[in-house]
Amino acid sequence: MSGFQEIYETYSRPVYRFLLALTRNETMAEDLLQDVFYQALLHIDRFEGRSSLYTWLCQIGKNAWLKECRRQKHHETCPVEKMVEIAAQELTPEEQVVQREERMRVRQAVQQLSEPYKDVFILHTYADVKLKEIAELYEKSETWARVTYYRAKQKIIQEVSK
Structure with missing residues (x-):
């Protein structure tokens, strides 16, 4: 088993839960999860170890989510709209x-x-x-x-x- 596969198996569920809490949308969380691990694979050399691997992956996920919110510019997609509930x-x-x-x-x-x-x-x-x-x-x-x-x-x- 490769090192990255072990990372995926260890962290995919907790990172998915983080993304699901962030997006409140299963489909978007799944899409972002794939993007997180793709970006992590591309940039694993940038991981400096100053934080846990989980924290680093969540940071990638948070940035991907914010980028997606800005890209879509649909207020229903971003939870900021839900500040004042009816x-x-x-x-x-x-x-x-x-x-x-x-x-x-x-x-x-x-x-x-x-x-x-x-x-x-x-x-x-x-x-x-x-x-x-x-x-x-x-x-x-x-x-x-x-x-x-x-x-x-x-x-x-x-x-x-x-």
């Missing part, structure tokens, strides 16, 4: 308009965030990635991830409140 109750037409406007303001606020605030916020809020894992992706401390997430939230609240 309440379970029936909404009046006026409430629906207000809800749409709120979603638009939140989407714009998230998109205006600079890096790494945008990535940290999206990964933690929508992909349910733990702050500890985000810290590993960025090769930073968990405290850095917590502070970055908190600041991103505050920036969004401030922007939406204007």
Whole structure:
């Protein structure tokens, strides 16, 4: 068995679960998984060992997902659209308009965030990635991830409140 085959067998399931949490779409997660391991095979020489192999593969997956979101530019594909969810109750037409406007303001606020605030916020809020894992992706401390997430939230609240 080749070394890369062992890597695939060891990490394909956990990386797939990460991508599924990120995309919330099985087909997209499967497509991205293939892209992750293709890119990893092409660039295995760039793996420096400063993080775990799992973290490196997830970083490749996160970048592939963000690239796909930008490429498609379909807001339904990216979970940023789901920031403000519609309440379970029936909404009046006026409430629906207000809800749409709120979603638009939140989407714009998230998109205006600079890096790494945008990535940290999206990964933690929508992909349910733990702050500890985000810290590993960025090769930073968990405290850095917590502070970055908190600041991103505050920036969004401030922007939406204007």
